[in-house]
Amino acid sequence: xxxxxxxxxxxxxxxxxxxxxxxxxxxxxxxxxxxxxxxxxxxxxxxxxxxxxxxxxxxxxxxxxxxxxxxxxxxxxxxxxxxxxxxxxxxxxxxxxxxxxxxxxxxxxxxxxxxxxxxxxxxxxxxxxxxxxxxxxxxxxxxxxxxxxxxxxxxxxxxxxxxxxxxxxxxxxxxxxxxxxxxxxxxxxxxxxxxxxxxxxxxxxxxxxxxxxxxxxxxxxxxxxxxxxxxxxxxxxxxxxxxxxxxxxxxxxxxxxxxxxxxxxxxxxxxxxxxxxxxxxxxxxxxxxxxxxxxxxxxxxxxxxxxxxxxxxxxxxxxxxxxxx
Numbered sequence: 269x270x271x272x273x274x275x276x277x278x279x280x281x282x283x284x285x286x287x288x289x290x291x292x293x294x295x296x297x298x299x300x301x302x303x304x305x306x307x308x309x310x311x312x313x314x315x316x317x318x319x320x321x322x323x324x325x326x327x328x329x330x331x332x333x334x335x336x337x338x339x340x341x342x343x344x345x346x347x348x349x350x351x352x353x354x355x356x357x358x359x360x361x362x363x364x365x366x367x368x369x370x371x372x373x374x375x376x377x378x379x380x381x382x383x384x385x386x387x388x389x390x391x392x393x394x395x396x397x398x399x400x401x402x403x404x405x406x407x408x409x410x411x412x413x414x415x416x417x418x419x420x421x422x423x424x425x426x427x428x429x430x431x432x433x434x435x436x437x438x439x440x441x442x443x444x445x446x447x448x449x450x451x452x453x454x455x456x457x458x459x460x461x462x463x464x465x466x467x468x469x470x471x472x473x474x475x476x477x478x479x480x481x482x483x484x485x486x487x488x489x490x491x492x493x494x495x496x497x498x499x500x501x502x503x504x505x506x507x508x509x510x511x512x513x514x515x516x517x518x519x520x521x522x523x524x525x526x527x528x529x530x531x532x533x534x535x536x537x538x539x540x541x542x543x544x545x546x547x548x549x550x551x552x553x554x555x556x557x558x559x560x561x562x563x564x565x566x567x568x569x570x571x572x573x574x575x576x577x578x579x580x581x582x583x584x585x586x587x588x589x590x591x592x593x
Contacts, residue, residue, distance in 0.1 A: 278354075289538045295328050295540055298343035299530075300353035302418075303447035304334050305474070306527065307466040307561050308354045311385060312393060314558045315352075318547040327542040333505050336445075339369050342531060346376055351536050356388060356419035356464065357527040358501040361575035362416040368422055380579035382530040382545060383570040385559040386466040390506040392471060394460035396481040398517050403487045404431050410462035412442040412449045418511030420446060420464035423526070426499075427462070430491040450475035452481065452508065460485070464526065466561030468511045476514035488522035501526055501573065527573035536577070541581025549585065567591060 273431055278335060299316055301460070302308035303390035316330035323329060333350070335341055336376065341353025342363045342482045355363075362368040366375035373551055407426070413428075413435060414421035428435055435441045441457055450471050484507060496502045505525035509517040534577035548555055549567060556562045571591060578586070586592040 271410050272360040273496055274546070276349065276466060280461050283462075293327050294323075297330050297351035297536075297540060297544075299330060299332050300335045300350040302334055302335060302337045302345055302354065303445055303471075305447045305469075307386060307388075307469065307559055308337070309334055310559060311528070312352075312354060314555060315544060315548060318364060318555070319544055319553055322543070326435060326539075328540060328543055329371075330544075336415060336417035336506070338417075340417040342376065343533060345533050346378060347534070352382070352530060352532050353538065354528055355531050356423075356574040357384065357575065358422070358499065359419045360529050360531055361501045362422075364545040364576045371583070373424065375574075378534040379576045379583075380532050380534050380536075380541075381576040382532055382541060382579055383573035383583045384573040385530065385547070385570065386565060387505065387525055388464050388466050388499070389507050389523050389570045390420070390487055391463045391467075391469075391472060391521075391523065392427075392429055392460060392483045392487050393463065394483055395456075398459035398461050400485050401483065402485050402489070403433075403492075404425060405485070405491065405499070406460060406552070407438045410440040410442065410447075410457075411458040412444050412452070412458050414462060414464075415443055415445045418446070419526070420462055423464045424462035425489055426495055427524075430495040431489060432491065446471055450478075454478035454480050456480065466559070467507055468560050471518055472512060473514070476504065476512045479491040481516055482514070483510065483517055484509070484521045485530065487524065494525060494531065514573055530575055531575060531576060532579055536582065537582075538579075538581035541579045542584055543581075545582040545585045549591075558586065 299312040301312035312332040338355035338359040344350040363376040413424035446463040507521040
C-alpha cells in the first residue's frame, strides 16, 4: 500500500516537473495591434494563429493585444512590454530617426523591422450637413484627430497644417479613439473625423451606414502635394467610392497614405522572428485572403516602406527564399 502511494506521488511529481519543463521551453510573445474595429487587430490575430498552429515545432505561443496604436506599440516594444507591434511606416521612420514623439528620447536604435503589410489611407469622414467636402472646409468644425499614441493623429496634424489649418485655433480638435468616432459622428457630437486605415474598414462602414448622411472628403491640393514631397513615407492614395455604398460619394476619393508594418526589437531572439516571418510568407495566399485590404499585396511589396534595420531573424528567411541577397 505504502509502495503504491510512494509510486503515485513520484509519478505526479514527475508529471509536474515535465509540465514545468515544457512551459519553460515555450516562448510567449505578444503582438500589439490597435482598436478591434481596425485592420491591425485581425492582422495580429492572423499572424498569431499561424504561429500557434506550429506551437510544438517552434515552441512559441503568440497572443494579441488591442492597444492605442503605432506610437504605443513602438514604445512598448522598446520597453520590452511587447515582442512585436504593428505600426505605421511614418511612425517607424520617426522612431528610428528620433523625430516627433521620440524627439526627446532620441533615435530608437534597437527598433527592428520585420515586414510591411497593407497600405493605409488618411481618411476624412464628414457629415453632409457640416458642409465639409474637402479638408480645406474643416475650419470652424469639431474634428476628431485621433487619440495620443495613435499614428493617425500625426497624419491628421500634418494634413491640416499642410493646408493652413491650425489645430489649436481653427478647429475644435477632439482626441478620441477612432473606434469611437463613428458613433460620435452619427450622434452629432462631432462634424468629422480622421482615420488612417486600410480599406474597406468596419469603422468607416459603420460611420457611413447610419441615419446621419456622411461623405468621405478629399484630402488633396497643392499643400498636400508639398507635404508628400517633404516626407518620403507618404504617398498619394485613392479610396474607391464603391467600397462604401452608404457614403454620399459619386467618385473615388483623393488622399494620401502610409503602410502598416510589423516591428520588433533587436533583443527578440532570431528564432522567434524567423518563425513569425516564415509562417506569414509560407502561407502568403491564405494570409492575403484574410482581409480585403490585402488585395494588392505581394511578397515583394512586404519588404517596402521599412525604415528600421531588418531583424536578423527575418533577414535569414528572406535570404533563404531569394527575396533578399
